[in-house]
Amino acid sequence: MTAHGFELIGGREKRAIVLVPSDPAWPERFVRERARIVAALGGAARLVEHIGSTSVPGLVAKPIVDVLVGVDDPDDDRIADALVTAGYELRVREPGHRMVRTPARDVHVHVWRSDDVEVERYLRFRDRLRADAGERAAYAALKQRLALLDWDDMNDYAEAKSALVEEILARAGAPPRDR
16 A cells, blocks of 8 residues: 555556547447446445546547446445455555456456546546547547657556546536546
């Protein structure tokens, strides 16, 4: 654990950032993963949403389907344990958030408290990119420029996008991050 309570299971990972054109198989994959998550969590899953670039038709993306799951208490170990039993691997443990992923690393499941501000931010960002071609194009252009660089960790690539993400979120009327 770090001083901020963030645990990255397995440590930092150097991976090439490979963007591909939008794929109609991504929403279908989300539907399958949603069923898997609901089967694992039952009523504990208050919401299950497709987020990230693969949820935005026409947007280039890393071929990783991101899923947002809202629960009452993401710190309850039974939540992550149920997802691990369903075949996911725990990658991130921090107060109020867990991230699990498939062994193939092609699906990331982010578990937040249903009323966490991050849930609203993820959904507003997705919806803004879906609705606004100019925002989508600006985001795609930044992603493509950044993908040409060499990154020590995928999290560094994500951080490099944060200024534009925050601008888009502000225009979408999203609340500020409370952390």
